[in-house]
Amino acid sequence: MGEFELIRQYFMPLARLHGPHSLLVGPGDDCAIQQVPSGSDLVFSIDTLVVGVHFPLSYRPDYLGWRSLAVxxxxxxAMGADPTCFTLALTLPEADEVWLRDFAFGLGKAAESFGLVLAxxxxxxxxxxxxxxxxxxxxxxxxxxxxxxxxxxLIVVSGTLGDAGAALDYLEALSPSTDEEFVLERYHHPEPRLTLGVALRSLATAAIDVSDGLLADLGHILEASxxxxxxxxxxxxxxxxxKRLKGLAAQDYALHSGDDYELCATIPEASWAGAPSSLKQQLTVIGVIESARGLRLDGAAVGSEADAVGFDHFRRKS
Ligand SMILES: [Mg+2]
Structure with a gap:
């Protein structure tokens, strides 16, 4: 089977997973056409992943498919956008049918789960x-x-932090424990907080997704604001x-390690007080925005650049 047929077989199904969406023309023409409803803004972003830089060659292709779209x-x-569609540029050393099938499987599961159609x-x-x-x-x-x-x-974060960063210590584990499996799953299959992001649209004054570590990413909000x-x-x-895996160091993972893809947002106190409890249950208040520049952790300045930079384990590992 030729490369073109392989792509057709494995990727075309991702172009018709869903019912109504804003895509007028998908794959097959020179361009895709997306209708932007009047009164809406189009929000878009691109991510590139390179073997040996962002993931090892041995990384499971189905995991890579999920993870790349989730990221x-x-x-x-983070922007509070309703997901619509995505494009994929794939550079391959050879048309490896098993790899392509598995990659498309993971990508397809993610696309369906996130409500993104391949355009x-x-x-x-x-x-x-x-x-x-x-x-x-x-x-x-x-x-x-x-x-x-x-x-x-108020500064809030969703879910729990540090799990995906800790998972990097167990990537090679042959028979991971239940706790190790839990954090590994958080690393391999991150869940972008899309529904929460949309709910935060009317409440949050700023938001970012935690990709590089809480200190680094909160630092971006402080800088921009x-x-x-x-x-x-x-x-x-x-x-x-x-907590069980790392004991007292758990909080250090929560502060420094990335890859959790939770949201960090800022919400005025009055808005928080009036927020529905279903929303509050998904968020934890961790601090407050202040006019004095800089970030303080338990009252002590988090000063150096090194403290504010995420671990970036994924790059180190590969
Ligand atoms: Mg981001």
């Missing part, structure tokens, strides 16, 4: 690399940006599994 879709969640793509021969561009829609002017945080806003913040270590949400 891209997480940026839509088109391109394939080229060369060292394994993939670029995914994701599209989403928001009501005009309603996208959550990094620059809106104001003194007095020209504010500072105080957060408390004891408030950081960590999973029972991470």
């Amino acid at each position: 891209a879709a997480s940026d839509l969640a 088109g793509g391109d394939t080229t021969r060369g060292p394994l690399a993939l670029s995914l561009q994701v599209h989403g829609l928001v009501p005009h002017g309603a996208a959550i940006r990094r620059s809106g945080a104001r003194p007095g806003d 020209s504010v500072g913040a105080s957060i408390e270590r004891a408030r950081l949400p960590v999973s029972p599994a991470l």
Whole structure:
């Protein structure tokens, strides 16, 4: 089977997984056409992953398919966008049918789960690399940006932090324990908080997804908003599994390690007080935005650049 047929067989099904969406023309023409409803803004972002830089050659292709789309879709969640469609540019050393089938399987599961239709793509021969561009829609002017945080806003995070970072210690484990399996699953199959992002649209003044680590990513909000913040270590949400695996160091993983793809947002106190409890249950208040620049952890300045940079284990491992 030729490369073109392989792509056709494995990727075309991803172009028709869903019912109504804003895609007028999908793969098969020179361009895809997406209708942008009047009163909506188109939100889009691209991510590139290169073998040996972002993932090892031995990484399971079905996991890679899920993870690559999840990571891209997480940026839509951070902006509060409703996901619509994506394009894929795939560079392959050879048309390996088993690899392509498994990659498309993981990618397809993610696409269905996140509500993203494949709008088109391109394939080229060369060292394994993939670029995914994701599209989403928001009501005009309603996208959550990094620059809106104001003194007095509460800082919240979704889910638990540090699990995916800890998972890197167990990637080679032959028979992982239940707790190790829990954090590994968090790493291999991140869940972009798309529904939560949309719910935050009317509440949050700023948001970002935690890809590089809480300190680094919260730092981006502070920078863009020209504010500072105080957060408390004891408030950081960590999973029972991470606590059991890492003990007192669990909070360090929550602060520094990335790859969790949870959301960090800032919400005015009055909005938080009036927020539905179903939303509050998904979020933990970890601190407050302040006018004094810089980030304070339990009152002590988190000063150096090194403290604010995420671990970036994935690159180190490969
Ligand atoms: Mg991001």
